[in-house]
Amino acid sequence: MQVVDRETVLSRLAFKPLIAALGDMFRDGCVAPVRHHHSIAATEAVGGADLLLMPAWQHGRHIGIKIVTVFPDNALQALPAVMASYVLLDGQTGQPRAFIDGEALTVRRTAAASALAAGYLARAEAKSLTMIGTGAMAPHLIDAHAAQRPLEIVRVWGRSPAKAAALVAQMQDRPFQVELAEDRQAAVRAADIVSCATLSKTPLVEGDWLQPGTHVDLVGAFKADMRESDDMVMTRGRIFVDTRPGALAEAGDLLLAFAAGAVGEADIAGDLFELCRGQVSGRRQDDEITVFKSVGTALEDLAAAILVTKN
Secondary structure (H helix, E strand, O other): OEEEOHHHHHHHOOHHHHHHHHHHHHHHOOEOOOOEEEEEOOOOOOOOEEEEEEEEEEOOOEEEEEEEEEOHHHHHHOOOOEEEEEEEEEOOOOOEEEEEEHHHHHHHHHHHHHHHHHHHHOOOOOOEEEEEOOOOHHHHHHHHHHHHOOOOEEEEEOOOHHHHHHHHHHOOOOOOEEEEOOOHHHHHHOOOEEEEOOOOOOOOEOHHHOOOOOEEEEOOOOOOOOOOEOHHHHHHOEEEEOOHHHHHHHOHHHHHHHHOOOOOHHHEEEEHHHHHOOOOOOOOOOOOOEEEEOOOOHHHHHHHHHHHHHO
């Protein structure tokens, strides 16, 4: 059985081939039940946490499962909030084939899914990206979008200016300009693509700020009470999701907008299956605002794990 560590995962999952692999998997399909989501009650020593189990399989070929924990208070101990492991099994015998660093797999496939969507939804000439959030996902989202669009400038905003500045410094070797955004509203207004990866429960992007033609990529909020956008983002934008079952079960950006009566399920224009299969159109005109909301799917993990073990 292969044991694939973090550095090996990152080196084997270059974004262009990974984006292509995800597109192939969304076209071909696999069995991917909605993830099992279990809340772990808070204790005196540990705050509330979440356990996620994400299985997927292709009959007779591959079986995979990701085990994820989300401990938001881990930042107090200088630990990642999200930790994960992935097990890839033989689809004919069930024999374990690989044990893979799930955190690296997750950040790469999540960023690649956003970039896959942006390939259909962002303007082809999009040159500016505003990154909201400075956590583990942020650098991968920036690089993934840069693999799909000719980015020239990236602005980074975070609740902690120090963390935002550190991310900017970390990415100074990129072939595009990366700078600190002190004014979130101004940074959103200036962006062709706005990408959010946070654990926020209050909107960080407002619909009033969006310029015609903006693409909004909402990644971070993964529970029904979380949101990164206000209702007007949804009413102004043409909405797409990674998968409908996942989004309708857990995407707080959508569910809270539904509850407010701003939009409804019928306002979801399509998902990644439909986009990749050509069943719905992506961006239709340059001044259209598009919104992509992802909550993650085990299909993406399986596609990434297969690609990792092919190398």
